[in-house]
Amino acid sequence: MSWVEIGSESELRELLGEVMPRAVTKERTRLHERDRQWLANSPFCLVATSDADGNCDVSPKGDPAGFVRVLDDTTIAIPDRPGNRRADGFVNVLANPHVGLIFLVPGRNETLRINGRARLVREAPFFDEMIVKGHRPRLALVVEIEQIFFHCAKAFLRSELWRPGTWTPDVLPSHARLVKDVQKVEETLEQLEDYYGESYLRRLYG
Numbered sequence: 001m002s003w004v005e006i007g008s009e010s011e012l013r014e015l016l017g018e019v020m021p022r023a024v025t026k027e028r029t030r031l032h033e034r035d036r037q038w039l040a041n042s043p044f045c046l047v048a049t050s051d052a053d054g055n056c057d058v059s060p061k062g063d064p065a066g067f068v069r070v071l072d073d074t075t076i077a078i079p080d081r082p083g084n085r086r087a088d089g090f091v092n093v094l095a096n097p098h099v100g101l102i103f104l105v106p107g108r109n110e111t112l113r114i115n116g117r118a119r120l121v122r123e124a125p126f127f128d129e130m131i132v133k134g135h136r137p138r139l140a141l142v143v144e145i146e147q148i149f150f151h152c153a154k155a156f157l158r159s160e161l162w163r164p165g166t167w168t169p170d171v172l173p174s175h176a177r178l179v180k181d182v183q184k185v186e187e188t189l190e191q192l193e194d195y196y197g198e199s200y201l202r203r204l205y206g
Contacts, residue, residue: 026149030073035148038112039076040066041105047078047141048100049092049118059089068103069126074145076114077121079130079137082206090141093118099143102151107162109153116146135205 006012043065050056061067061078069077080090093099097119103112122139130137160166172178176192179185187195 028148029146031070031076031145031148035112036070038105038150039068039070039103042103042112043067043106044104045078046102046104047089048102049089050096050098051092052095055092057088057092063132065105067130067132069129069140071126071142076143076145077124077126077130078141078143079127079132080139080141081132081135081137082203090120090139093120093141099141101143109156109162111151111156112148113151114143114145114148116143118143133205 044062046058046060048056048058067079071077097117099116099118101114118141120139121142127136156162174193176189176196179192180189
């Protein structure tokens with residue numbers, strides 16, 4: 001069978017049908033108290049960005065629950081932590097401020113989605129409120145909210161993401177083995193296993 005592509009929104013709507021009314025009315029532009037409660041209990045989010053040409057990137061961000069600071073009803077701040085210094089998403093934001101965020105709470109099948117415009121801030125008084133294990137962030141992603149809503153649970157229910165009985169982490173090689181297999185690196189497998197072992201945990205904030 002040959003491929004049949006969709007080339008217009010009208011074709012898409014003909015296939016999927018019109019948007020459910022409740023899916024339209026759930027959109028908001030300001031934080032509700034329930035949104036604040038969700039953010040206070042979320043230890044993990046995904047940040048989607050794109051550059052000026054539309055090339056996309058999605059980056060995970062994680063810290064103790066409540067790591068995202070609510071600055072006011074339309075503004076949140078996400079602290080940066082030590083990483084590999086690629087900064088793909090941050091470079092994108094400098095060229096194109098539009099971002100999409102998804103916030104997870106472990107065990108919950110719904111997610112909180114926020115879309116808005118972002119900027120990079122290297123110093124602000126609220127940085128003192130984002131210290132973890134003695135680490136004060138060097139910069140933060142500040143997002144002006146343009147759209148916010150709760151996303152339904154179907155993707156998590158279908159994937160059974162939170163059901164431990166479905167987890168099979170050992171079906172894949174260790175991260176060190178993956179790195180050795182797909183990258184050109186000078187380190188031996190043993191050196192990589194050591195790097196991504198106990199010492200890796202000690203370097204999370206430094």
